Amino acid sequence: MHSSDLGRNDTDSEHQHLGLQAASRLYDDSAHRVSDGQLEAPTSEKGRNDWALEHQVQVRVGTNNDLVYSIAVNNKDVTLFSTKDSAEGLHLADKKIEHLTDEYRRELTHKYKVRFSHEGEDVEGQLSFDAQGKVRHGEMVHARAPRLLELANLKGALERGRPSQLLPNDNHQGLKFYFLKTPLRKDADDAAATHVAHDKDGKAAIYVGPDGLGENLVVKDGKQSFAGSIDEHVVLHELAHNSQARLGWLREKQFLTYSRALGFDPFVSPAGETIFALRSKSGDLYRVEPDSLDWLSINDKGQYLDKNGQVSDLQNAARLDPGKMREAALVRPATFYFSNPLEMAAESLALFKEGKGERRKLLQESPELYRFTKDQDQKDINQSYGKNADGKPLYLRLPDGRLTLNNIQAEKLIADFEKAAMIHLSKQ
Ligand SMILES: [Zn+2]
Structure with a gap:
């Protein structure tokens, strides 16, 4: 058991704080009506596991034969509360989790100004590209509400992400997190998360893909466990894109200045294609190959060059894998992912x-x-x-x-x- 900033060790004060007494009364009333012995019987392992998967909250039988509920926050077990071991107990836990989730959502919104999608909310039409490469919007993608587990773990990333989460030119409003139920892109793999400059309301947002942010409760061989932790790097990466919007990266002049500081030399080729050329220490130019993420040698017109520096086709272009390019780059990238300055x-x-x-x-x-x-x-x-x-x-x-x-x-x-x-x- 671990005390944390959730501060939920004292169940009595928690009841008062979260207004759960009202929820208990609600449960008491219904229990009077349907009390037939079945509701009072101890839960089955399957019943507990199904409940845990649905709510993404761990539930186990405690030493007092009650049910104990917990989540993992930053890889540490945080006990939330306990109930009687019965169907009634699980039902009461539903209400308690709902309250805790609301409290958490409100806290993050209050502290960081971020907003969250609601169950069933529209996101945008699913993206695909037609033969001409034009964006098409298909069937509406819907979002869900974030779970307690996700909110509790998002807090750490938001704390360190500050002030990246605030909207460009607006210190009083943060971006919105949409938790997508279905993939945003029709024909390609979704990123774990995507920063968008304009959501359906015209504001910056982060779309979290259908796989969530990495922190899941799973049941394996009848046992509940947490599959890992939230991918904070992904959250901080997407928040960084919001900082770029805040810092003027989307204005051309600023973009070129910052790009050059990173060793990039973006230009438009005679064919009208924008090429994010990356400069090596020896002054050579390379462009990324989108699928392999390898870097191909080019000249300042965007033509491929072979090992001898002669104009060639793509197949014969001199090639560096991301690791080698990282070593060769004028400014060494932080990771293997640097396909453009952003x-x-x-x-x-x-x-x-x-x-x-x-x-x-x-x-x-x-x-x-x-x-x-x-x-x-x-x-x-x-x-x-x-x-x-x-x-x-x-x-x-x-x-x-x-x-x-x-x-x-x-x-x-x-x-x-x-x-x-x-x-x-x-x-x-
Ligand atoms: Zn990115």
């Missing part, structure tokens, strides 16, 4: 916020990209939280990803962290 920067900002270990690695492996990312992040922070009278940022990001008021201690902590990372590197 993706390279989103990966880097996600790692910068993910935690000490990831931020240290980013600094050690890609110092230039680290500085660019830190600068971008600080601009983003200043946009929402402003500066002191002396022109210094009011907030800084600590190595663990959280924001802190700017003061001498915080500055020193960050400087020491960066110095230690580089000293450690030179000793390797």
Whole structure:
């Protein structure tokens, strides 16, 4: 059992806090009507497992022969409450989970201004491309409401993502999370999550794919367990795309400036195609091959070049896999995913916020990209939280990803962290 910021160890205060007494009365009334002994009988393993899968909340028989309910938050077991071991008990738990989920949703909305899809809400028509490559919208994709497990685990990513979740030019409203029931794309695999600049209401949003964010309760050989943890990197990556919108990446001039700082040299080919050319340390240009994510040698007109630097066709173009391209790149990307400047920067900002270990690695492996990312992040922070009278940022990001008021201690902590990372590197 683990105490957490859910703060639900004291069941009595929890009842009051969550207004669950009303829910208990509701249950009492119905029990009077249908009390026939069956509702009072202990639950079966199958009954508990079905309930657990449906609600994504673990339920087990406790030492007092009651039912104990829990979820995993940041890989730690958090006990929520307990009920009698009976169908009535499970029914009461339905209501309690509903209340807790509401409370959580309200808390995240209050604290981070983010909003969430409701059960059955329209998202947009399913995407496909016709023969001419034009986008078509098919049948409506619907969303569901987030589950307690998802909300509780999203909190950590939102805390470190701040202020990326706020809408561009609006510090009072955050983006909306849609949890999709069916795939957004008709003919291709969906990403785990997708940032969209304009949802059906014209505002920024993150679409979470039908597989959710990675944290699931599963039943295997009759036993309930949590399959893993929420993919915080994915959340921080998509939030980073929102920061890009906030920082003006979608304006052409700004986009070119930032792209060049990352070693990209985007241009429009004589054929009218936009090519995100990436420069190597030796000054050569490469473009990504979308399916393989390999990088192919090109000239400044976008024509493929073979190993001898002669114009060739795609098959004979000199080729680097993502690992080799990463080594060869003028500015070393943070991960193997850098098919264009937006993706390279989103990966880097996600790692910068993910935690000490990831931020240290980013600094050690890609110092230039680290500085660019830190600068971008600080601009983003200043946009929402402003500066002191002396022109210094009011907030800084600590190595663990959280924001802190700017003061001498915080500055020193960050400087020491960066110095230690580089000293450690030179000793390797
Ligand atoms: Zn992305």
